[in-house]
Amino acid sequence: MRFSKAYIKTLKETPKEAEIISHQLLLRAGMIKKLASGLYTYLPLGFRTLKKVENIIREEMDRAGSQELLMPVLQPAELWQESGRWNVMGEEMVRLKDRHQRDFVLGPTNEEVITDIVRNDISSYKSLPINLYHIQTKVRDERRPRFGLMRSREFIMKDAYSFHTSQESLDEEFENMKNTYTRIFERCGLKFRPVEADSGAIGGSGSQEFHVLAESGEDEIIYSDGCSYAANVETAISKIENPPKEEEKEVELVSTPNASSIEELSQFLNVPKYKTVKAMMYKDLGTDTFAMVLIRGDFEVNEVKLKNALNAIAIELAKDEEIEALGLTKGYIGPYALQNKNFTIIVDPTVLEVSNHILGGNQKDSHYINVNYGRDYTADMVKDIRLVKAGEDCPRSNGKLHSARGIECGHIFKLGDKYSKALGASYLDEKGESKIMLMGCYGIGVGRTMAAAIEQNYDEHGIIWPSALAPYLVDVIPANIKNAEQMQLAEKIYEQLNAEHLDAMLDDRDERPGFKFKDADLIGFPFKVICGKKAAENIVELKIRKTGETFEIPVDEIISKIKDLEKQY
Numbered sequence: 001m002r003f004s005k006a007y008i009k010t011l012k013e014t015p016k017e018a019e020i021i022s023h024q025l026l027l028r029a030g031m032i033k034k035l036a037s038g039l040y041t042y043l044p045l046g047f048r049t050l051k052k053v054e055n056i057i058r059e060e061m062d063r064a065g066s067q068e069l070l071m072p073v074l075q076p077a078e079l080w081q082e083s084g085r086w087n088v089m090g091e092e093m094v095r096l097k098d099r100h101q102r103d104f105v106l107g108p109t110n111e112e113v114i115t116d117i118v119r120n121d122i123s124s125y126k127s128l129p130i131n132l133y134h135i136q137t138k139v140r141d142e143r144r145p146r147f148g149l150m151r152s153r154e155f156i157m158k159d160a161y162s163f164h165t166s167q168e169s170l171d172e173e174f175e176n177m178k179n180t181y182t183r184i185f186e187r188c189g190l191k192f193r194p195v196e197a198d199s200g201a202i203g204g205s206g207s208q209e210f211h212v213l214a215e216s217g218e219d220e221i222i223y224s225d226g227c228s229y230a231a232n233v234e235t236a237i238s239k240i241e242n243p244p245k246e247e248e249k250e251v252e253l254v255s256t257p258n259a260s261s262i263e264e265l266s267q268f269l270n271v272p273k274y275k276t277v278k279a280m281m282y283k284d285l286g287t288d289t290f291a292m293v294l295i296r297g298d299f300e301v302n303e304v305k306l307k308n309a310l311n312a313i314a315i316e317l318a319k320d321e322e323i324e325a326l327g328l329t330k331g332y333i334g335p336y337a338l339q340n341k342n343f344t345i346i347v348d349p350t351v352l353e354v355s356n357h358i359l360g361g362n363q364k365d366s367h368y369i370n371v372n373y374g375r376d377y378t379a380d381m382v383k384d385i386r387l388v389k390a391g392e393d394c395p396r397s398n399g400k401l402h403s404a405r406g407i408e409c410g411h412i413f414k415l416g417d418k419y420s421k422a423l424g425a426s427y428l429d430e431k432g433e434s435k436i437m438l439m440g441c442y443g444i445g446v447g448r449t450m451a452a453a454i455e456q457n458y459d460e461h462g463i464i465w466p467s468a469l470a471p472y473l474v475d476v477i478p479a480n481i482k483n484a485e486q487m488q489l490a491e492k493i494y495e496q497l498n499a500e501h502l503d504a505m506l507d508d509r510d511e512r513p514g515f516k517f518k519d520a521d522l523i524g525f526p527f528k529v530i531c532g533k534k535a536a537e538n539i540v541e542l543k544i545r546k547t548g549e550t551f552e553i554p555v556d557e558i559i560s561k562i563k564d565l566e567k568q569y
Contacts, residue, residue, distance in 0.1 A: 038145025189466025226399015260331025
C-alpha cells in the first residue's frame with residue numbers, strides 16, 4: 001500500500017474522551033473512529049490488525065480440532081426464556097421486536113443458540129465430543145462504555161463451545177483449549193498469565209482467565225513466587241496464620257463512644273484488629289433480601305465471593321435507612337443477642353478461630369467483648385468471603401503471593417450441564433439410554449486483545465506493535481521523493497518486500513522526513529527502511545521501532561535481515 005493512497009487520518013492531539021493509552025493511540029493513529037458511545041468503526045489500519053488477531057485465533061482453533069461456523073447476531077427470545085436467562089441478563093441485553101411483535105435479542109453470547117443447534121442435530125454418543133467456534137459481533141448495552149475497545153457496546157469475540165459425554169472428556173478439552181489459548185497469545189507476542197477465575201453470569205463449575213499483563217489492567221491478579229498458582233483476586237485464596245486460642249471468657253457489653261469503625265475500635269480498646277469482627281449488611285438486588293456479613297477486622301470482604309455464596313445476581317451495601325428498618329444501628333452491628341432476625345448471617349471461617357472477639361452491641365456507642373462463635377452465636381452460612389492480599393502465603397506452596405494488573409482477553413469455562421439440561425440437549429449412550437450432554441465454553445475478545453497489545457507495547461511516540469499484529473510490518477520511507485535515486489530504491493525495496501509476503505507500506509507523500517518518521521512511530525510499524533543520502537550506494541537505514549536501533553544495510557541484505565528481525569520482535 002502506498003501512503004498517498006491509504007485511508008490514514010492521524011491526529012496530532014489526543015481526543016479528550018480517550019482515558020487510557022490504547023484508546024488514545026488507536027484514535028490518534030487513525031485505526032478506529034467513534035460513531036457513538038461504545039461504538040467504533042475499524043478503519044483500514046485497525047481492521048488489518050484485527051484480521052491478523054482473528055487469523056492467529058482461527059489457525060490455532062483449527063489446529064486444536066475445533067470447527068468454524070457462523071451463528072446469527074439476532075436471536076429469538078424463546079431460547080433465552082427456555083434457558084432461564086431472559087430476565088437474569090438484565091439491562092445489558094439489547095432487546096427488540098420484529099414487525100410481527102415477536103421478541104428478539106442482539107446476541108451478547110451464544111450458549112443458547114449453539115445448544116439449540118446441537119440438540120437438534122446430534123442424538124448419539126458416536127457424534128461426541130465436538131467443538132464448534134465462530135468469530136462474530138456481540139452486543140451488550142454497557143451501563144458505562146469506556147476505554148475504547150476495552151469496554152464497548154459492540155465488539156468482536158471468538159466464542160467456542162464443546163459438547164461431551166463425560167466429565168473426563170470435558171476436562172480433556174478444557175486442557176486442550178488452555179494449551180490453544182497459550183499458543184494464541186504467544187503468537188500475538190504478548191506477555192500474559194492464565195489465572196483461576198470466577199465463572200460469573202456464564203456459570204459452570206470451573207474457569208480460567210487469560211490476562212495480558214499491563215499496569216492499566218482493570219483486574220488485579222494474584223500469583224505465587226513458589227509455584228504456578230495464579231488467580232483473579234475475585235477468587236484467590238491464601239494461607240493465613242490463625243491467632244492462638246484463649247480460654248473463653250464471659251461476654252460483656254462495654255461502652256465504646258465514637259468508635260464506629262474498626263480503626264477507632266481497635267485504638268479505643270487497645271486491641272489488635274484481628275480481635276475485632278467487622279459486621280456489614282448487604283442487599284441481594286435480585287430478591288431484596290439482606291445478609292449480615294461477618295469478617296475479621298483486619299480483612300476485607302470479597303464481594304464476588306459473597307455474591308456467589310449468596311447465589312445472588314447482584315449485591316450492594318445496604319443503605320442507612322435499610323439498616324435502621326432492620327432494627328440495627330450502623331457502625332455497631334453484630335449477631336449477638338439479636339431480638340429479631342429477618343436476614344441471613346454469613347461468616348468467614350477466619351472469625352471462628354478468634355477467641356473472645358469483639359462485636360457490635362446493636363446500640364450506639366457499645367460493643368460486646370469476649371464473644372465466641374458457636375457458644376454465643378452461629379451463622380446460617382460459613383463461607384470464604386475474604387479478599388486475598390499480596391504478601392500473604394501461597395495456598396499451594398511455601399511461596400508468597402504477589403499482585404499484578406491484567407487485562408482479561410480470554411476466558412475458558414467448564415459449563416457442565418447448565419445449558420444442556422435447561423435446553424434438553426441429550427444423546428443416547430451405548431446402552432440406548434438418554435443422557436444430558438456436558439458443555440465447555442471458550443471465549444477471546446478479539447478487539448480487546450488488539451487494545452491490550454497496545455497497553456503493553458507503547459512509548460511516548462506511539463504504538464510499538466508486535467510483528468505478528470502490526471497492520472504493516474515495514475514502512476519504506478524515501479527521505480526526498482523528488483530525489484530519483486531515493487525513490488527508485490524505495491520502489492524496488494517495496495516491491496521486493498511484498499513479493500516475499502512481508503507487508504510493506506511505501507510512504508510516497510511529499511512531506512518532510514521528520515513528519516513521516518513521526519507518523520511511522522505513531523502507527524507503530526515494527527521496522528522503518530529509510531532511503532536517504534546513501535541511496536546511490538545501494539545502502540539504506542533500517543530502524544527497529546521497539547529498541548530504536550538503527551543499522552546501515554546493503555539493499556541486497558534487507559529482506560533476509562527483516563525476516564530475521566521479524567522472529568525476534
